[in-house]
Amino acid sequence: MMKKIGIILLQVGLIYLFLLLAIAIKNILSIPLPATIIGLILLFLALQLKLIKLAWIEQGGRFLMVQLLLFFIPSAVGIVNYDQLLSLDGLWVVLIILTSTAIVLAATGRVVERFGDQK
Amino acid sequence: MIKSIGAILLTVTLYQTIKALAQRYPKLRLNPLILTTISIIILLALFDVPVEQYQQDGRLLTNMIAPATIAFAIPVYKHFHTVKRYLGLLMIGTLIGSTVAILSTLGLALLFSLDDYLLISLLPRSITTPFALEMATEIGGVSALAIVFVIITGLLGVLISPAIFQVLKIDSPIARGMALGMAAHAVGTTRALEYGEEAVTFSTLAMVFAGVITTIFGLTFLPWLINLVL
Structure with missing residues (x-):
C-alpha cells in the first residue's frame, strides 16, 4: 500500500516536471499556447522518442485521470457566487447547451460516418 | 497549514x-x-x-488539474497506431465538431441575449474540464461556471445521443465514439463503452483532439470573434 502510494507520488512528480519544463519553454520562446498543451505535446514526444518509458508514468497518469473530478471541486464551489443561474437565465443556459450539444453530436457523427465509409 | x-x-x-x-x-x-x-x-x-x-x-x-491535463498524452501514445491510421478522419471530425460547438453556442447565446460573462463561460463547454478551465481563463470566462456547463453538456449529451444516432443513421462504432467524445467529453467516453472497445478508443482520441483544437481556437480567432459580436 505504502509502496504503491510512493510510486504514484513519484510518477505524478515526474509528470509535474513536464509542466515545469513546459512553463519554462513557454516563457523563453513566448509560445502562445497554454503550458498544459505544451506539456502534453512534450510528454507525448518523450514517450514516442523513448526518452522515458510508459511504465515510469503510467500509474501516476492513471491516478490523475481517475481522480480528475476531485480536483475541480474547489473551483466548482465558486458557483455559489452566481445565483443568477437560479433565474430564467439558468433555463436558457440549459436549453442552449441541449440544442448546441445535439448539433455537435449530429455534425460530428454524420461527418465521420460519411468520410469513414470511404476507407 | x-x-x-x-x-x-x-x-x-x-x-x-x-x-x-x-x-x-x-x-x-x-x-x-x-x-x-x-x-x-x-x-x-x-x-x-x-x-x-x-x-x-x-x-x-x-x-493537480494541470499535470492531469498533461497525462492526456498517455492515451494518445497508447493508441498511436490508430491515430496514424485515422489522422485525417480524427482531424476532420474534431475540427468540424469544435467549430460547430463554438459557433452554435455563440449564436444561441446571442439569440437569448445572455449576459457577456455567461456567454463567454459557455464557449468551452464541449471540451473536457481541464482544457475548458484553461480556455475559460484565457478568454475571460468564470471558471466555476465553465465547469458546471461542461458537466451539464456531458450529462445532456449522453442522454440525447441514442435518439440522434438512430434518427440520423449514425451507426458505426467509430462515428458514434467520436461524436460522443467530441460532444460530451469524458462522460460521453464512458457511454461509448456500450458500443465497444473501438468506440471508446475513438471517443478518447476525439476528446483529446477536441480539447487541444478548441483551446487553440480560444487563443486565436475566438477573442477577435467575441470582440466583434459583443
Whole structure:
C-alpha cells in the first residue's frame, strides 16, 4: 500500500516536471499556447522518442485521470457566487447547451460516418 | 497549514464516499462532482466559512488539474497506431465538431441575449474540464461556471445521443465514439463503452483532439470573434 502510494507520488512528480519544463519553454520562446498543451505535446514526444518509458508514468497518469473530478471541486464551489443561474437565465443556459450539444453530436457523427465509409 | 489539510481531507473523504455510493447504486445516477460540491457549499454556509477561504485552502487539489491535463498524452501514445491510421478522419471530425460547438453556442447565446460573462463561460463547454478551465481563463470566462456547463453538456449529451444516432443513421462504432467524445467529453467516453472497445478508443482520441483544437481556437480567432459580436 505504502509502496504503491510512493510510486504514484513519484510518477505524478515526474509528470509535474513536464509542466515545469513546459512553463519554462513557454516563457523563453513566448509560445502562445497554454503550458498544459505544451506539456502534453512534450510528454507525448518523450514517450514516442523513448526518452522515458510508459511504465515510469503510467500509474501516476492513471491516478490523475481517475481522480480528475476531485480536483475541480474547489473551483466548482465558486458557483455559489452566481445565483443568477437560479433565474430564467439558468433555463436558457440549459436549453442552449441541449440544442448546441445535439448539433455537435449530429455534425460530428454524420461527418465521420460519411468520410469513414470511404476507407 | 492545518486548515489546508482539513479542507483537503474533508473534500477527499466526501468525494470518495459519494463516489463509492454512486458505484454501489448505479441506478441512482449520482454525480460525485455535483453532490460533493453541493455538500461543501452547505457545510461552508453552516460553519460560516467564506468560499474564497475554502478555495485558498484547497488549492493543492486545484494544482493537480494541470499535470492531469498533461497525462492526456498517455492515451494518445497508447493508441498511436490508430491515430496514424485515422489522422485525417480524427482531424476532420474534431475540427468540424469544435467549430460547430463554438459557433452554435455563440449564436444561441446571442439569440437569448445572455449576459457577456455567461456567454463567454459557455464557449468551452464541449471540451473536457481541464482544457475548458484553461480556455475559460484565457478568454475571460468564470471558471466555476465553465465547469458546471461542461458537466451539464456531458450529462445532456449522453442522454440525447441514442435518439440522434438512430434518427440520423449514425451507426458505426467509430462515428458514434467520436461524436460522443467530441460532444460530451469524458462522460460521453464512458457511454461509448456500450458500443465497444473501438468506440471508446475513438471517443478518447476525439476528446483529446477536441480539447487541444478548441483551446487553440480560444487563443486565436475566438477573442477577435467575441470582440466583434459583443
